[in-house]
Amino acid sequence: MLEIRNLFAGYGELEVLKGINLTVNPNEIIALIGPNGAGKSTVIRSIFNIADVKKGKIFFKEKDITRIKTHELLELGVSYVPQGRINFGNLTVKENLEIGAELIKDKDIIEKNLNVVYKKFPILKERKKKLAMTLSGGQQQMLALGRALMQNPSLLLLDEPSLGLSPILQKELFKTIQKLKEDGISILIVEQNAKKAIEIADRTYLLEDGKIVLKGGKDIIKHKKIKNVYLGGRY
Ligand SMILES: Nc1ncnc2c1ncn2[C@@H]1O[C@H](COP(=O)(O)OP(=O)(O)OP(=O)(O)O)[C@@H](O)[C@H]1O
Ligand SMILES: [Mg+2]
Numbered sequence: 001m002l003e004i005r006n007l008f009a010g011y012g013e014l015e016v017l018k019g020i021n022l023t024v025n026p027n028e029i030i031a032l033i034g035p036n037g038a039g040k041s042t043v044i045r046s047i048f049n050i051a052d053v054k055k056g057k058i059f060f061k062e063k064d065i066t067r068i069k070t071h072e073l074l075e076l077g078v079s080y081v082p083q084g085r086i087n088f089g090n091l092t093v094k095e096n097l098e099i100g101a102e103l104i105k106d107k108d109i110i111e112k113n114l115n116v117v118y119k120k121f122p123i124l125k126e127r128k129k130k131l132a133m134t135l136s137g138g139q140q141q142m143l144a145l146g147r148a149l150m151q152n153p154s155l156l157l158l159d160e161p162s163l164g165l166s167p168i169l170q171k172e173l174f175k176t177i178q179k180l181k182e183d184g185i186s187i188l189i190v191e192q193n194a195k196k197a198i199e200i201a202d203r204t205y206l207l208e209d210g211k212i213v214l215k216g217g218k219d220i221i222k223h224k225k226i227k228n229v230y231l232g233g234r235y
Contacts, residue, residue, distance in 0.1 A: 001026045002058070002060055004022040006019050007019070018209075020212060028202045029181050030187065032205050035208065038208050038209060043207070074151050075103055077152070078157065080157045080159075081156070084163070085143075090132075093130055097124070098150070113151075120179075138172070149180075158190065162191065198218060204217075
């Protein structure tokens with residue numbers, strides 16, 4: 001599905017990623033964990049061509065998507081929820097969702113996707129005419145996710161979706177993410193909550209200082225590298 005090969009990327013002169021290899025297979029949840037500043041967001045931003053890719057290649061369904069334009073990526077079926085739940089506060093919930101379907105011309109398809117999102121997140125339907133800024137933190141996160149789903153993606157990139165949510169809302173969010181997988185969407189998730197991420201992911205990569213230093217299945221939780229640094233979830 002997604003293959004990142006020997007990726008070097010950063011911002012101008014700053015080199016952040018130093019030779020990353022990572023794959024997401026169809027119908028997998030892949031977690032990317034690691035300390036602050038390790039370069040987790042930069043991995044996702046490289047896919048979306050927001051960070052400067054210096055070397056290496058990125059493939060989606062065997063197609064070379066290195067430095068591809070954002071709208072092309074969306075059309076191919078890759079959606080992205082950036083860190084920090086960015087919504088348009090002065091627009092309504094419905095308008096925010098419609099922005100997610102910007103590239104779809106067919107009104108019937110937009111309507112259909114809107115109903116899929118409303119079914120998944122009934123609260124968004126209830127609040128569809130309210131301004132996004134009146135939503136709670138958890139609802140804002142649902143809206144950001146919902147907007148990414150409006151494009152009907154087959155691969156979803158999530159950057160720290162649980163950040164700032166209460167434990168109960170986090171639990172709900174992780175359930176929602178697992179349901180998305182059941183719907184056939186592959187997911188690459190960057191998470192601060194390492195324990196939870198490993199739990200829901202099929203495979204996990206640990207990133208430190210721009211390099212993958214550990215990867216594995218759910219057993220990875222027993223690894224001393226994870227135990228020492230991250231036990232207890234948050235770090
Ligand atoms: N737009 C930018 N311009 C310059 N440097 C940046 C930019 N964004 C991030 N960096 C730097 O790149 C490095 C990696 O940042 P990145 O956001 O990828 O880390 P992260 O692992 O996502 O951290 P966090 O857990 O805090 O979100 C950091 O040193 C950061 O200061
Ligand atoms: Mg980040």
